[in-house]
Amino acid sequence: MEWKISIPIFRNSIIVKQLGIAIGIPFGVVAVVICVTSGRSVDTLYALGLIGALMLFTWIFVTAVYGGKYEAEFILNDKGVLCRTQAKQARRNRIINTLTIVAGLLSGKPAVAGSGLLAGGRQSVFLRWNKITKIGYRPDRCTILLRGGWTEHIALFCTKENYTQAEQFVRSKERRIWI
Numbered sequence: 264m265e266w267k268i269s270i271p272i273f274r275n276s277i278i279v280k281q282l283g284i285a286i287g288i289p290f291g292v293v294a295v296v297i298c299v300t301s302g303r304s305v306d307t308l309y310a311l312g313l314i315g316a317l318m319l320f321t322w323i324f325v326t327a328v329y330g331g332k333y334e335a336e337f338i339l340n341d342k343g344v345l346c347r348t349q350a351k352q353a354r355r356n357r358i359i360n361t362l363t364i365v366a367g368l369l370s371g372k373p374a375v376a377g378s379g380l381l382a383g384g385r386q387s388v389f390l391r392w393n394k395i396t397k398i399g400y401r402p403d404r405c406t407i408l409l410r411g412g413w414t415e416h417i418a419l420f421c422t423k424e425n426y427t428q429a430e431q432f433v434r435s436k437e438r439r440i441w442i
Contacts, residue, residue: 267336346417347387392436
């Protein structure tokens with residue numbers, strides 16, 4: 264079973280929740296530390312304003328470069344589930360990741376270069392059926408959540424037309440997972 268789908272990044276609750284965890288928690292902790300340690304300094308507002316501006320510019324960047332959408336394709340077969348970025352968006356990602364790596368190396372900031380390398384590694388994710396430990400069905404959102412190990416997870420974003428078929432396919436494999 265195969266399909267392609269375009270998911271609105273900022274309107275999908277599962278993606279927004281993951282962004283909140285990945286971005287909101289670290290920046291929230293930084294904002295709290297800044298507020299607690301700086302007292303009532305004017306510099307506090309400056310620092311918090313920079314964090315807010317970073318969030319705003321990130322939103323503008325994602326909206327401008329990606330159209331605010333995640334273009335994914337899914338392949339379900341007897342071996343497992345493959346989730347990968349569609350070819351056009353994958354090319355765009357490679358360009359941005361390469362620019363990030365080069366900018367990090369030229370500026371002498373290995374963390375920036377490393378983030379570019381890490382981002383490039385998640386363009387395609389394969390999860391074997393025997394590695395799946397938890398499955399969550401969300402028919403109201405046309406989504407099936409598959410979890411394996413600590414870092415192994417895939418959200419199958421389905422269309423209204425293929426959700427039932429995808430759910431039946433996963434349920435047929437689910438019986439083998441728990442045995």
